[in-house]
Amino acid sequence: MCKCCAELEKTKFAIIGTGSRGSFTWGQEVVKGYSDVVEIVGLCDHNRKRVAAARELIGVNAQTFTDFDQMIKATRPDRVIVTTPDGTHARYIIRAMELGCDVMSEKPLCTDEQQCQAILDAQKKTGKNLTVTFNARHGLKDKKVKELMMQKAIGEVISVDFHEYLDTSHGADYFRRWHRKKENSGTLLCHKASHHFDQANWWLDSMPIEVIARGELKFYGRNNSFRGKNCRTCSHKQNCQFYWDVTKNSRYVKLYTECESEDGYLRDGCVWAEDTNIYDTMSVVVRYENGVTLNYSANTYLPYEGQSISFNGTKGRLDYQDYSGGGFKNDELRLTRSFGKSEVVNITQEQRSGGHGGADGSLHDLIFRGAGKPDPLGLRADFRAGALASLIGIAAYRSIERGGQLIKIKDLVRL
Ligand SMILES: NC(=O)c1ccc[n+]([C@@H]2O[C@H](COP(=O)([O-])OP(=O)(O)OC[C@H]3O[C@@H](n4cnc5c(N)ncnc54)[C@H](O)[C@@H]3O)[C@@H](O)[C@H]2O)c1
Numbered sequence: 311m312c313k314c315c316a317e318l319e320k321t322k323f324a325i326i327g328t329g330s331r332g333s334f335t336w337g338q339e340v341v342k343g344y345s346d347v348v349e350i351v352g353l354c355d356h357n358r359k360r361v362a363a364a365r366e367l368i369g370v371n372a373q374t375f376t377d378f379d380q381m382i383k384a385t386r387p388d389r390v391i392v393t394t395p396d397g398t399h400a401r402y403i404i405r406a407m408e409l410g411c412d413v414m415s416e417k418p419l420c421t422d423e424q425q426c427q428a429i430l431d432a433q434k435k436t437g438k439n440l441t442v443t444f445n446a447r448h449g450l451k452d453k454k455v456k457e458l459m460m461q462k463a464i465g466e467v468i469s470v471d472f473h474e475y476l477d478t479s480h481g482a483d484y485f486r487r488w489h490r491k492k493e494n495s496g497t498l499l500c501h502k503a504s505h506h507f508d509q510a511n512w513w514l515d516s517m518p519i520e521v522i523a524r525g526e527l528k529f530y531g532r533n534n535s536f537r538g539k540n541c542r543t544c545s546h547k548q549n550c551q552f553y554w555d556v557t558k559n560s561r562y563v564k565l566y567t568e569c570e571s572e573d574g575y576l577r578d579g580c581v582w583a584e585d586t587n588i589y590d591t592m593s594v595v596v597r598y599e600n601g602v603t604l605n606y607s608a609n610t611y612l613p614y615e616g617q618s619i620s621f622n623g624t625k626g627r628l629d630y631q632d633y634s635g636g637g638f639k640n641d642e643l644r645l646t647r648s649f650g651k652s653e654v655v656n657i658t659q660e661q662r663s664g665g666h667g668g669a670d671g672s673l674h675d676l677i678f679r680g681a682g683k684p685d686p687l688g689l690r691a692d693f694r695a696g697a698l699a700s701l702i703g704i705a706a707y708r709s710i711e712r713g714g715q716l717i718k719i720k721d722l723v724r725l
Pocket residue numbers: 326327328329330331332354355356357360392393394395396398416417418443445501666
């Protein structure tokens with residue numbers, strides 16, 4: 311193919327929300343690995359300084375905008391990636407589809423029932439292609455679990471124990487900024503756990519139907535005797551274990567601190583902020599159409615980071631362990647057959663480069679080079695998968711708000 315035909319066939323791509331994820335994973339990484347098939351034509355953010363900083367970091371000549379409609383009308387992208395805070399995804403997803411674009415949304419698709427219904431209705435009306443970029447499906451162990459589930463390696467799954475451990479760095483980071491408000495993130499049950507609920511839905515290949523949950527704010531937020539506005543200006547720097555110097559990261563300085571004058575977004579906000587209204591301690595029970603029960607927990611203030619996921623089946627148990635800290639390491643996928651042997655599952659596939667242990671790279675390959683290629687594990691996540699993952703999170707926080715009431719997914723939206 312001649313050069314000009316190749317240029318013509320490039321997907322025209324626009325980004326709304328040029329913070330960390332937008333500028334790096336969907337900006338720099340895409341330019342680095344996929345410039346032969348994708349052209350970033352537009353960048354938009356409500357902060358004019360941040361969108362300019364992002365353009366420089368990404369290293370493209372794309373036009374920058376602070377108005378979404380103007381960007382779409384001026385650059386006519388084929389596809390838009392939505393990487394704004396979670397509570398604003400719905401408005402951009404819907405508007406992009408109305409203006410004729412296909413859309414990829416970062417997780418979570420949405421943060422409440424009304425947004426979910428509006429997205430489903432708009433997709434139906436416009437017929438546009440809407441997907442959710444669930445990179446957590448793309449980890450090597452995660453793909454292997456799907457393969458073993460498809461082979462029924464432990465017979466019929468009866469229940470799943472899924473425990474998420476977030477540490478005093480990663481976990482705390484959600485309490486420094488917009489995520490700490492339910493109206494922005496739909497709590498970590500949408501923001502973070504939508505990854506895990508999507509994985510569970512995908513692994514189990516079934517519909518979630520009922521949810522019961524408990525959630526508390528036991529560690530961050532008001533649970534401290536002192537607080538400040540943000541770390542840089544805080545008088546408790548010396549005695550706060552969560553003091554964090556954002557200026558040590560030159561990328562963060564460009565993207566955040568040098569842009570504060572426009573929107574007041576403090577990247578190093580206080581983890582003890584009294585207006586925090588999400589949970590740091592969560593337990594959720596999900597019942598699936600095929601009879602499986604998922605027992606999920608997430609804690610966000612732990613000394614180490616990781617996951618422990620066990621699948622309990624009629625013919626055995628599959629244990630997914632991935633955590634380490636304080637000098638120990640537990641990283642394996644183990645298959646134990648009832649009345650039989652226990653063995654570590656060998657993962658032969660090579661690890662891809664890219665963020666999140668190569669998962670982002672695998673997701674990029676699927677999106678930008680995967681058209682027409684087989685997808686035997688069903689890695690592609692459509693809007694329905696996105697909706698169901700968000701709906702478990704939404705049902706969970708509604709259950710918590712209502713003192714542990716059982717919430718039926720079908721009562722939240724018309725799917
Ligand atoms: N899949 C993953 O592994 C992963 C990892 C990180 C973040 N994410 C997702 O990416 C999204 C962005 O997260 P982030 O960490 O980059 O956040 P961020 O705060 O760094 O970036 C958000 C950007 O959106 C802009 N913005 C805020 N409100 C806006 C509005 N109303 N209109 C236009 N722009 C607006 C901000 O100025 C900022 O530049 C979130 O939905 C998050 O869940 C996914």
